[in-house]
Amino acid sequence: MARKKLREYSSKQLLKTHMLNLCKEKLNLNAVQITPTSPSLKDIAQQTTAQWLNTTKLVVKPDMLFGKRGKNNLVLLNATVAEADAFIKERMNKEVDIGGKKGAVTHFIVEPFVPHTVEYYMSIVANRDVNTISFSSVGGIEIEECWDKVITLDIPYGEKIDLVNLHPLVPAETAARESIISFIKNVYKVFEDLSFHFIEMNPFTLDENGRPFPLDMRGEVDECASFKCGSKWTVDGEPLQFPQPFGRNLFPEETYVNDLDEKTGASLKLTVLNPTGRIWAMVAGGGASVIYADTVADLGYGHELGNYGEYSGDPNEEDTYKYASTMLGLATRNPDGRPRALIVGGGIANFTDVAATFKGIIRAFKDYHKEIVKANIHIFVRRGGPNYQSGLENMRDVGRELEIPIKVYGPEINMTNIVSMAIHHINTAQPVSVSS
The missing domain is CATH 3.30.470.20 (ATP-grasp fold, B domain)
Structure with a gap:
């Protein structure tokens, strides 16, 4: 999931x-959410729909995906509107340390105090x-x-x-x-x-x-x-917003992919898990992305997984190119000579044109071929679906043309077999020297 x-x-x-x-x-369940851009609690209390704020004592606490708020003196109980407003203003955007993770408090929830x-x-x-x-x-x-x-x-x-x-x-x-x-x-x-x-x-x-x-x-x-x-x-x-874990800011690449996703009818997702990881996944399909990530973790290499994400919904060549370029920029960063692996995986597509989406990925390979070699990345491809044969052949061709290591498979092998191959590669391949 x-x-x-x-x-x-x-x-x-x-x-x-x-x-x-x-x-x-x-x-x-009456409640008000206060953020840095929202009106003050005093102003909200003047609104017709929030008159309950003036007729009951209140509870105030951060709403930031961390627990033990009471134990960290971040909860105000049995407060008036004025007291709650002052409590929030004093703490808004202030950095706190929760279990070793530091971050600014930016969201509060205000509710009736229930004896x-x-x-x-x-x-x-x-x-x-x-x-x-x-x-x-x-x-x-x-x-x-x-x-x-x-x-x-x-x-x-x-x-x-x-x-x-x-x-x-x-x-x-x-x-x-x-x-x-x-x-x-x-x-x-x-x-x-x-x-x-x-x-x-x-x-x-x-x-x-x-x-x-x-x-x-x-x-x-x-x-x-x-x-x-x-x-x-x-x-x-408004559509449900999924906040970041407390103390974690979005990587620029994640923000970029989020922006791409909002501008296309396809689905483009990226979460950076470990910027120094040696296994990276460019996976077609939300379900497949879960399977690949779980397989890496089940085989004991979750700590080496650089990202979680997907491209799906038949993205066009340009969007796929931008997504793949972003992925390669992350996967090839700060080469240290140790072997890395990039998994270009997916199930058997129903309507996505495999050859068309692979064109965007191949363009990105060509742009990043020097970085791929320098980062000692071996690429493992497995895909099926409409036009998959020509798409896979194009992948083989670009590997030969650029002299980058690509192993290419179709639906004749199990979807996650390439995970084992990727792990074997990072464990057995020889390091390479990295020139300055």
Whole structure:
């Protein structure tokens, strides 16, 4: 899966919207997100739709994909609008150190303060064959120390949650047990409908009416499912934004590919994992990209994988050329003589013209052929689909023409066989001298 983490604000807004749409359950989840470019909290509190800010005490916390905010003195409780506004202004764009990672705090979430006496834990995780629901009657910041109290239940894929008995998950002595069970079922329905990979509420509590209320929430979706439910991934009327992990800024190449992706009907994705990695992947198709990356990791070489990404949706020659040039610029950077590998992989295309997209890649090979040689890169190609024979032959021809090492295969070999070849190459090929 291409797992994408969501901000807490986005997770809660998705839950609120779709629990109402799917389950007719209305969650009283009022929240405001504050960023460096948004109006101040005081200004937002004057808007008609945000009058609740003036009628209740508030909670303020960073919304930056890191946990243990309370333990790091980054949470304000039981605050007025003025106090919350001052808290945010004092910390906005200030650098903090969380577990050795440093970054500026740029997003805050502001919510009503909910007095409570009980804290529960729940999560749903997508595993290979089942979705696993976990619940504990002891939640909050000490959940790790109380993990022995967590009860789990596996739900096989395709099984209707309404037909599953969740009573073993929630102990009989739990307050509002039936309400909690109903809540978990409805959260599960949203989990499935929106292709979440992970939902965690630590903690959730009971509101003044005895109904479950998530105080803290994390979520991840499977980006590969955007084709079927991407239209539902909207927050405040805008497409869902996937933030970068805390402390990590985009590489210029990632920004460039993002810009290319926005201007084309095709799909061009790039995430740099390890700039000094020795295995790089230029993969056609979102599903194939996951398979290739997982195979590299399964064979014990995830630490050498330079990137994760894909080109798909039948990109034209020019877009493919720009994408391939970006990849080669990364893969050939700072040569040290040690062997490297570039995987040009993919499954068997349904409608993408393999020969046409390979033209763009071949143009990039010609532009970077000196860098390819200097970086000691061996190229492994495997592809099938429309016009794949001529595309593969063109790859062989450019290898001979430029005298760069390219091994070319079609659908006669398993899709991931070239991963083993790439790993064998970086382990056994001789280093080369690098001239200044």
